[in-house]
Amino acid sequence: MSSSVNVSSSENTWGGGNKPMNASYGKLMMWFFLVSDGLTFSGFIAAYGFARFKFLDSWPIADEVFTHVPFLHGQELPMIYVAFMTFVLIMSSVTMVLAVDAGHQMKQSKVAFYMLLTIIGGAIFVGSQAWEWATFINGDYGAVKTKGGNILQFVDSHSHHRVALHDFAHKHHTDRVQHEETNGLWFYDEGTLPEYSIAEVIEGMEASPNVLVRTQTLNKDGEKTILSRDESLNILRAHGQSIVTGANLYENEYGVPLFADFFFFITGFHGFHVFSGVVLNIIIFFNVILGTYERRGHYEMVEKVGLYWHFVDLVWVFVFTFFYLV
Amino acid sequence: MAHQEHDLTIFRGLIKFKNITQKIWGVLLLLSIVTAVEVALGIYKPDALMSYIPYLNMKILNLIFIVLTIVKAYYITWDFMHMRDETKLLRRVVVWTFIFLVLYLVWILIQEAGYIFDIDSIDYIKRDF
Known part of the structure; x- marks a missing residue:
């Protein structure tokens, strides 16, 4: 195939079978796609940078947000789980490149075995990401949103650890029930009522002298500002508006809403890539088992899907840095 | 192949x-x-x-x-x-295309964000309530 190109390239330029840059058509197109997809991700990450620099003095600290590890409930282990996810993805990249190599040697069962390991690695990663999303959406301590849209969190005055709303807020019985669209004249409904009203939080705060308010503003050491007892009560009474637990696209208990928006968008887009990568890998895996590539005489398809899979890993390396580390 | x-x-x-x-x-x-x-x-x-x-x-x-x-x-x-x-050509086509576009994008967005941050820090714009 390659010899026909070399023989008379001047006459045969438009005759097909050319391999510009010594790469096959499929591989070249995969590289083109990866460059454009990489630019899409760069756009997202650069937009994240934009939002972050815009809120430079109040951006949430990722270490304090992603501290959870499955089965180790209640322990604060920043980054351990993300590091594990990163390792799983790199490991599945390794099994992928081993599959590509086995393909070069035309070893069908070895390719199938490594493809299977790659698929399992991808599935573990997507599952971990789903767990991470669920933890983030549920939240842990709860916070108060002010009229200006800022987030006030609560800390213990001695240890400066976060204090959960249910540890100090006073729960009263109220007659306020959730409005459903079946009731009333206008067919509107409202979201789930928060567990506590702002009045109950203020009352609980007044009764617990060791609870202080922590604002989003970063001080000189890059830590969140903790207010004095008087300031805490004042800001809560003057500006406190509603209760926020967990995170969604409108508000989150960790601070600037854009933080959660970008988290969902970037890790979601990446997770979707991993998911489609797993689907592609499964298709290729079955083709390998059925002997499609044995009959074709080469395993280039494994190489192409491998390029995509490594790209997914590559993107995660950047997401890991810019979302969790920097 | x-x-x-x-x-x-x-x-x-x-x-x-x-x-x-x-x-x-x-x-x-x-x-x-x-x-x-x-x-x-x-x-x-x-x-x-x-x-x-x-x-x-x-x-x-x-x-x-x-x-x-x-x-x-x-x-x-x-x-x-x-x-x-x-080949060297493929490496350059992929890597430099990407690097030039990303450097430009990052520079212009970070620059603009810094400008907006400065504007927000001016006294008459309030976000502390």
């Missing part, structure tokens, strides 16, 4: 592997070590690295993170995606 030979050296020939499988595990080891260093630095945040680099307005630690990330990206692209074995 024509087999191209694999380049089995990394670090500009400093480390040479016997075969492709050995190289893959070697690169995995390298990537794992770099990730472990990143995580350790991220957890302990040594005070010495928390100061700002003049002109860049960036912490030393963050610069280290970004450099280590690019190191990892290099080895994933060069050895896992076999960019090392492609």
Whole structure:
């Protein structure tokens, strides 16, 4: 195939079978796609940078947000789980490149075995990401949103650890029930009522002298500002508006809403890539088992899907840095 | 399909592997070590690295993170995606296209965000309520 190109390239330029840059058509197109997809991700990450620099003095600290590890409930282990996810993805990249190599040697069962390991690695990663999303959406301590849209969190005055709303807020019985669209004249409904009203939080705060308010503003050491007892009560009474637990696209208990928006968008887009990568890998895996590539005489398809899979890993390396580390 | 030979050296020939499988595990080891260093630095945040680099307005630690990330990206692209074995032209077409566009994008967005941050910091715009 390659010899026909070399023989008379001047006459045969438009005759097909050319391999510009010594790469096959499929591989070249995969590289083109990866460059454009990489630019899409760069756009997202650069937009994240934009939002972050815009809120430079109040951006949430990722270490304090992603501290959870499955089965180790209640322990604060920043980054351990993300590091594990990163390792799983790199490991599945390794099994992928081993599959590509086995393909070069035309070893069908070895390719199938490594493809299977790659698929399992991808599935573990997507599952971990789903767990991470669920933890983030549920939240842990709860916070108060002010009229200006800022987030006030609560800390213990001695240890400066976060204090959960249910540890100090006073729960009263109220007659306020959730409005459903079946009731009333206008067919509107409202979201789930928060567990506590702002009045109950203020009352609980007044009764617990060791609870202080922590604002989003970063001080000189890059830590969140903790207010004095008087300031805490004042800001809560003057500006406190509603209760926020967990995170969604409108508000989150960790601070600037854009933080959660970008988290969902970037890790979601990446997770979707991993998911489609797993689907592609499964298709290729079955083709390998059925002997499609044995009959074709080469395993280039494994190489192409491998390029995509490594790209997914590559993107995660950047997401890991810019979302969790920097 | 024509087999191209694999380049089995990394670090500009400093480390040479016997075969492709050995190289893959070697690169995995390298990537794992770099990730472990990143995580350790991220957890302990040594005070010495928390100061700002003049002109860049960036912490030393963050610069280290970004450099280590690019190191990892290099080895994933060069050895896992076999960019090392492609022609020089293909390498340049993919890498420089990407780098030019991303540098421009990042520069213009970060610059603009800094401007908006400054505007928000002016007294008559209030966000502290």
